[in-house]
Amino acid sequence: MFSLMLKADPRTENTARALAALGHPARLDVFRHLVRAGNDGLIVGDIALHTSLPLSTLAHHLRALVTAGLVNQERRGREIINTVNFDAMTRTLGFLTDECCHGVAIRKVDVA
Numbered sequence: 001m002f003s004l005m006l007k008a009d010p011r012t013e014n015t016a017r018a019l020a021a022l023g024h025p026a027r028l029d030v031f032r033h034l035v036r037a038g039n040d041g042l043i044v045g046d047i048a049l050h051t052s053l054p055l056s057t058l059a060h061h062l063r064a065l066v067t068a069g070l071v072n073q074e075r076r077g078r079e080i081i082n083t084v085n086f087d088a089m090t091r092t093l094g095f096l097t098d099e100c101c102h103g104v105a106i107r108k109v110d111v112a
Contacts, residue, residue, distance in 0.1 A: 015095040021068035026053060027061045034084045041083035
């Protein structure tokens with residue numbers, strides 16, 4: 001059996017994890033609402049009102065975003081405030097755009 005092993009640097013792995021988390025429409029919607037909320041964040045109930053997601057489904061999607069490092073959760077009394085990790089968001093976007101339009105060198109490989 002042939003197996004291709006790619007050695008990814010941590011930045012590539014972190015970006016892939018973040019993009020995978022954002023690859024679900026519900027999580028992308030939740031994330032965009034949190035971006036709009038800014039540093040004040042939103043409690044779970046408010047996110048549910050904005051997205052119309054059931055609380056159990058929302059909890060699942062928030063857990064994926066937290067695990068990917070894109071969302072932080074902070075307990076304030078009886079509430080959990082969800083905020084975007086803007087540093088992680090910036091790193092993810094930077095990974096995609098940092099080398100934009102720098103060109104790609106073509107490597108010639110002798111096939112013999």
